[in-house]
Amino acid sequence: MGKGAGVARSRGIKRWLRRDRGATAAEAALVLPVILMVLFGIIDFGRLVNAQIVVSQAAREGARAEAVGADAGVRANDAAQNMGPVDTNVLESCGDEPDPEDHAHVVVTFEFHFVTPVVALAKLAADTVTLDGHGVMPCRG
Secondary structure, three states: OOHHHHHHHHHHHHHHHHHHHHHHHHHHHHHHHHHHHHHHHHHHHHHHHHHHHHHHHHHHHHHHHHHOOOOHHHHHHHHOOOOOOOEEEEEEOOOOOOOOOOEEEEEEEEEEEOOOOHHHHHOOOOOEEEEEEEEEEEOOO
16 A cells, blocks of 8 residues: 555545534534433432431431430431431430330431432422431330
């Protein structure tokens, strides 16, 4: 193969690349919104799972505090401090003279807000989700 064949081939490749430049931009414009939706979904879903874990832990901490006679609301808010204030409801309390079968039951509720526009774009759900955590501990006498 001579020198002229290599030059002709490189010109053909350059022409082919130039022709595909517009197709590449069109493909990127079609694929980019889908990739961003998936990325935003991953971010918000990860935050939602983390918030549910923290709410469940706050409920267990509140139930533990209630079982030993401390304030369940304060302890639950301390456990969920990185999320903000949570609503704490004591469903069952130990009282002054608990029986061995008695237990403390605490429910912690938190309003989770999405930060990415995936929910608004997809119209899948509301902008907020209510997360509940339940904690049950045996009473100590």
